[in-house]
Amino acid sequence: MAGTVRTRPARGTARIRRTRALAVTGVVAVLVATAAACGADATEDKDPEHRSFALPGRTLTVDSDDSALEVVSADVDKVEVTRWFRGSVMVGRDPRVTWTMKGNRLVLRMKCSGMVADCAAKHRIEVPRGVAVTVEDGDGSVRARGFKEALRVSTSDGSVRVTDSTGPLTLHTADGSISAAGVGSHRVEADSQDGSIHLELGVVPDLVKSRSQDGSISITLPHAAYRVTTGSDDGSVHVSVPRDETSSHVVDAHTKDGAVTVRTAG
Structure with a gap:
């Protein structure tokens, strides 16, 4: 009964295959690195x-x-x-x-x-x-300006910036900062899961509500008495606006990780 003969590739052939595989891998790595370095x-x-x-x-x-x-x-x-x-x-x-x-x-x-x-x-x-x-x-990222009507902005990954607007604002980002500067909105709601929140209002608002999972919150308001609720699980809290628990102007600011500041403009 004849025995089975097993053959092995020649050492030179195996070496060539390994060299080709390494070369292809190297080319792909260079292409990936080049694309990452350029950035459209x-x-x-x-x-x-x-x-x-x-x-x-x-x-x-x-x-x-x-x-x-x-x-x-x-x-x-x-x-x-x-x-x-x-x-x-x-x-x-x-x-x-x-x-x-x-x-x-x-x-x-x-x-x-x-x-x-x-x-x-x-x-x-x-x-x-x-x-x-x-x-x-x-x-x-989203930039918006000039709106007198309601504006709602939501992004999964990017910052949100709103200026020169007077309509109600509802702003959300899962990963990024939020800024509303020079706005005359009477109602502002801002929520960032990972990023800071910075709000500057030019009129006395009815409601300002802000939440951040990981980031500081800064709110600047015109001079008036406000009903303020704040909190931070890991950060300082500083409130310098006049406070009145019966005020119809409500400010609610909470973050799990970061400082909270509520102050009067000027």
Whole structure:
């Protein structure tokens, strides 16, 4: 009965295979490192695109998955959108961005996937005056200004900045800071799971409510008596505004990790 003969690859062949595998791994590592080092910057787009969208009604929802947003109340008849985009994919499909209006929902999407993908988008959105706006951003900072109507902003990863607005504000970020400076809103609610909150109001508010899981809270108010509730699990608390437990002007500020400051402007 003949014995079974087992063969082994020649040492030279095995060495060549190992060398090829190392070479491919090295190339991929270089590509990944290069993409990470470059970092796409949407502001480098010197030829941004522009498009107008008709808006049915007096409310607008901006639904974005991955873009820095600038939202402005302006003297326009339609929703005017300017888009900057830079992107490259070395191993995968070509990147692309899309924009569509579905009813009163402006949907902004970016497709950028592959082994080595590097993309960035930015949108400036001009909204007709008198429109209440809700912003839902998955990944990106949000800047908003000039709103007299209700403004709601929520982002999963990015800072939120609001200026020159007088309508009610509801601001949320899962990872980032929140700032509302020079606003004349009578009602402000701000919530950050991981980031500081800085609020400066130009009018005596009815309600200011702020929460942070990990970050300091600073609130600056006009001179008046306030019903103040504050707390910090791990940080100092300093309140210098006049206090009145019967006041209709309510300030509620709590953080688990960080300082809380409530003071009078000037």
